[in-house]
Amino acid sequence: MPDSRVLADRRRSSKTDRAPLAIAAALRRRFRARHTVYGAWSSIGHPEIVSLFAGAKGHFVGVDLEHTTTDLAAIQAMIRACHEHRRPCLPRVFPGHIEQMRRLLDAGADGVIVPQVSSRAEIDRLVGALRYPPEGQRSFGVAAAHQYGRAFASYVKRANESLSLIVQVETKAGVEQIDAIASHPAVDGVMIGPYDLSGSLGVPGVLAHPSVVKASKRVIDACAKAGVSCGTHVIRPSLSELRQQFKAGFTFFILGSDVFNLQQRSEELDAMMDACGGVA
Numbered sequence: 001m002p003d004s005r006v007l008a009d010r011r012r013s014s015k016t017d018r019a020p021l022a023i024a025a026a027l028r029r030r031f032r033a034r035h036t037v038y039g040a041w042s043s044i045g046h047p048e049i050v051s052l053f054a055g056a057k058g059h060f061v062g063v064d065l066e067h068t069t070t071d072l073a074a075i076q077a078m079i080r081a082c083h084e085h086r087r088p089c090l091p092r093v094f095p096g097h098i099e100q101m102r103r104l105l106d107a108g109a110d111g112v113i114v115p116q117v118s119s120r121a122e123i124d125r126l127v128g129a130l131r132y133p134p135e136g137q138r139s140f141g142v143a144a145a146h147q148y149g150r151a152f153a154s155y156v157k158r159a160n161e162s163l164s165l166i167v168q169v170e171t172k173a174g175v176e177q178i179d180a181i182a183s184h185p186a187v188d189g190v191m192i193g194p195y196d197l198s199g200s201l202g203v204p205g206v207l208a209h210p211s212v213v214k215a216s217k218r219v220i221d222a223c224a225k226a227g228v229s230c231g232t233h234v235i236r237p238s239l240s241e242l243r244q245q246f247k248a249g250f251t252f253f254i255l256g257s258d259v260f261n262l263q264q265r266s267e268e269l270d271a272m273m274d275a276c277g278g279v280a
Contacts, residue, residue, distance in 0.1 A: 021155060024110035025162035027060055027088045031188040031229040037252035039090070041233070043259045045070035047081040053258075054085035062254055063091045065100070066115055072100075076107040076144060083108065090164060096122065098129045105130070106143035111164030115193060118174040120184055123167060127186045131160045164188045166231070170196035175215045182219075182226035189229035189252060192216050207235075220249040235260055 030037055040053035043064045053061045061082050063075060070078075075091055082089035088110035093101050095116040104112060114126055128136045138159075142148050146155035165186055169178060170193025182190055194207045197216070203209040216232070223230035231252035234241055245253060273279045 021110075021158045021162040023083070023086055023088050024164065025158065027110060028162060028164045028188055030059060031164055031166070031252070034227065034229050034251050037189075037229065037231070039231075039252065039254040041254045041257035042078070043068050043257055045074050045078070047074070047077040049258050050078040050089070051081040051085065054082045054087035054089075058087070058255075060088040060090050060110070062113060063089060064257075065104075066092050066094055072103055072107065075104060075109075079108045079144075088164075090166065092168075096125070098125065101126070101129045102138065105138070105159075105163065106141065106145050108143075108145045110162075111166065111188070113166045113168065113191065115168040116170060116174070116196070117167040117181060118169075118171050119177050120180040123165075123181065123184045123186060126165060126167075130163060130165055130186070132156060135160050166191055168193045168196075169219055170194075171200040172215070173200075175218055178219050178222040179226075182222045182228055187226075187228055189231055190219060190223050191231040191233070191252075191254075192219055194233060194235070216248070223251075224249060233257075236264060 027037075037060070038058040039060045039062050040056065040058055041062045041064065042050050042053060045063070045068050050061055050063065063070065063078050065075065079089045090111050090113050091104050091109050092113040092115060093104065095114070101112055101114075112130070117123065129138060130136060132138045132140070140156065146152045166189040167181060167187055168191045169175060169181060174181065175197070178190070181187065194212070195205065198204050198206055198209060198212045201209070201211045201215060203211060206212065220230050229251045230249065231254065232245060232250050233254045234245060235256065237255040242253065242255075
């Protein structure tokens with residue numbers, strides 16, 4: 001039977017783990033140390049799907065708002081579903097949409113993923129929305145992020161040091177500015193957007209094209225030099241593909257998505273029906 005000191009340590013650990021922003025801070029530390037990070041991805045926009053991902057292994061769940069019709073009420077339910085499993089939630093916002101970013105943080109997001117970042121000046125603008133004064137201009141208000149005021153002081157004290165900022169480099173211009181982007185002190189990770197990057201380079205969807213591979217290598221090298229995490233979206237993950245991406249130099253990975261998972265399974269079922277016949 002555990003002695004009183006062990007029980008006291010457990011109680012202190014439990015209180016620390018459940019303090020406001022504890023899981024957010026742990027994720028940011030992991031990014032900053034360039035430790036391996038795995039993320040799930042949801043585009044369908046339903047809290048039950050997010051809950052399934054959050055209950056599995058991994059370090060965070062990303063929720064896409066850039067290419068979906070998911071609204072703020074739905075994303076707040078998804079953030080709560082993640083937090084029920086002690087899993088951080090990082091929504092991907094519209095490119096440069098500061099107002100949306102502020103609302104997501106107030107809804108309890110543990111940071112944000114911002115697409116199509118192509119300059120250091122854009123990051124300065126993002127920091128203004130992400131950080132409370134004096135580091136930024138984030139507004140103080142009663143919100144879900146701090147239990148509607150119950151944990152206000154603790155949340156405000158820790159928010160600036162706990163919330164992650166992940167920027168996506170997915171344009172030719174962004175690749176050309178990667179050294180300035182990766183070295184920005186507020187950036188916790190840089191994520192390549194493989195589809196948009198291929199489109200920007202004139203080969204949309206051809207992710208293995210030499211120009212895409214070369215641009216990705218430039219981003220990977222810049223992140224390693226700056227000491228920030230570098231990630232990619234592995235569209236149809238397999239063990240061999242994941243090992244290849246590790247070898248390429250990536251440190252964090254979004255593995256598939258709800259849409260890709262369902263699409264792949266539907267294609268497999270189509271093939272089964274075709275093989276057995278009777279499909280008219």
